[in-house]
Amino acid sequence: MQPRILLVDDENAIRDSLYALLEGDGYEVLAASNGPDGLTIFRQSTPPIDLLVTDYNMPQMSGLELARACSLLSKELSVLYISGSHPDENLQADLQSHKRGFLAKPFRGSDLLHKARELLPSGSARHVFLSS
Secondary structure, three states: OOOEEEEEOOOHHHHHHHHHHHHHOOOEEEEEOOHHHHHHHHHHOOOOOOEEEEEOOOOOOOHHHHHHHHHHHOOOOEEEEEEOOOOOHHHHHHHOOOOEEEEEOOOOHHHHHHHHHHHOOHHHOOOOOOOO
16 A cells, blocks of 8 residues: 655645655655644545654644644654754654654755655555655
C-alpha cells in the first residue's frame, strides 16, 4: 500500500512545492494550510495517515499542538517538523520521542525525502528512490 502523508504548512509556496516533491516520489499526499484543517483531514482520513509533515510555527495551532492531537488518535503516527527557526525546548522534548524528526528551512528536497523514508513505518517503505 502507498504511504499516506499529511502535509500542513501555512505558506502556500512551501506547501505546494513540498506537495509536488512528495507526490512525485510516489506518496499519497493530503495537504492543509493550518492546524485545525489538518486535524480535520487527519480525523477523516481512511486509510490512516502514516506521516505528518508539519510546519512548527503556524497561527491558530502550532505544529506541535497538531502532532499531539493527531498522536492521541494514532499511536503509530510519525511526525516530521519543519521550521525556519531552531527547535525550542518544547520541540526538543518531543523530538526525543520515537518516530519524530526535524528539518530546518531551507532544506533540499532530497533531505525531506530521506527523512520521510526514515520515519515511515517499515512496512510502507518505498522501493523507488528519486534524487532531487
